[in-house]
Structures are given as C-alpha cells and as structure tokens.
Amino acid sequence: MATIEECRAALDQLSGNLARAGEGVRSATALDRSLSCHITDLDQTFTGRLEGGRIRVDAVAPGPPRAKAEIRLAMTGDDLVSMVGGELNFARAWAGGRVRLEAGFRDLLRLRALL
Template sequence: MANAEECRTALEQLSRNLAKSTGDIHKAAALDRSLTCRITDLDLTFSGRLRDGRIVDVTEAPGPPSEKAEIRLTMSSDDLVALVGGKLNFAAAWAGGRVRLEAGFRDLLRLRTLL
C-alpha cells in the first residue's frame, strides 16, 4: 500500500504529464473543473482544480470528499501510483472497476481521449 506522500507525488507527476501533453490529450485536459481523488485504502481525499491542463491548489483531507467535485476519481493508493507510473492502463482499470471516474456527460466525452 502506497502512503499519502507517494499519492501526492503521483498526483504532482500526473499534473506535469498533463501540462506537457499535446494534441487531443492537451485539449481534453484544458478544462477548468473542480477535482477530487478519493484514495479508498488510506481513507483520504485529495482535492484541487484541473485548470489549463494542470492540477492546481491540491489539498488533502481525511475521509470522503466534503463537497461534490465536477470530476471525481476513486481508487486505491497502489492503483494511483501504478496508473501514473504507466504500470496500469486507465481504460482497463476503469472497465474492471478498480478506478471510478465520475463527471458530467460533456466532461466524460472530453476526458475519454485521456483513456
């Protein structure tokens, strides 16, 4: 099981990866939306904003999210680290129920290019 610091580092790496992206991926990530990433095995939630292709203003709090974000991710700590590290395919993890992604229909359509 990864710890909270490893999860924060993974989210920072994800933000850097999104910022460097080009084409359809950059366009899909160029939203301005609230974002939460619930880490189930640590009972921890990271909250922030997806803005201009980066994840910014990240905070962490124990328990489930206090507010409903526009984009909501839920997964284990190890799955977050594996996803960002390229060891776990997002589409396969999502289809297999290891990762949950919730968002409005229009956002899901834009985000599908990230899959």
C-alpha cells in the same frame, strides 16, 4: 501500500505529464473544473482543480470528499501510483472497477481522449 506522500507525488507527476502531453490530451484536459481524488485504502481525499491542462491540489483531508467536485476519482493509492507510472492502464482499471470516475456527460466526452 502506497503512502499519502507517494499519492501526492503521483498526482504532481500526472499534472506534469498532462502539461507536456500532445495537443489531443492537452485539449481534452483544458477544462476548468473542481476535482477530487479519494484514495480508498488510505481514506484520504485530495481536492483541487483541473485547469489549463494541469492538476492543482489545494488540500488533502481524511475521509470521502466533503463536497461534490465536478470531476471525481476514487481508487487505491497503489492503483494511482501504478497508473501514473505506466504499469496500469486507466481504461482497463476503469472498466474493471478498480478506478471510479464520475463527471458530467460533457466532461466525460472530453476526457475520453485520455482513455
């Protein structure tokens, strides 16, 4: 089982990957939205913002998200680490119910480039 430190490192790596990505991905993530990522097996939630094509983590707190972020993710720590490491495909994990992504319709349309 992934630790909270490994999950934080995976989110930092994902942020770096987004910042270095091609134009299509960068434009899809060029949003300014609140973000939460609930790590279900650890029952911890990272909160922050997706802004300028990067993820900024502001806090981590026990339990599910306390406030409704504009973009909400939920998954196990192992799935987060595997996705960022390239071993798990996000689209397949999402379609299979291993990852939950909730956002407004317009945001989902923009984020589809990541799938």
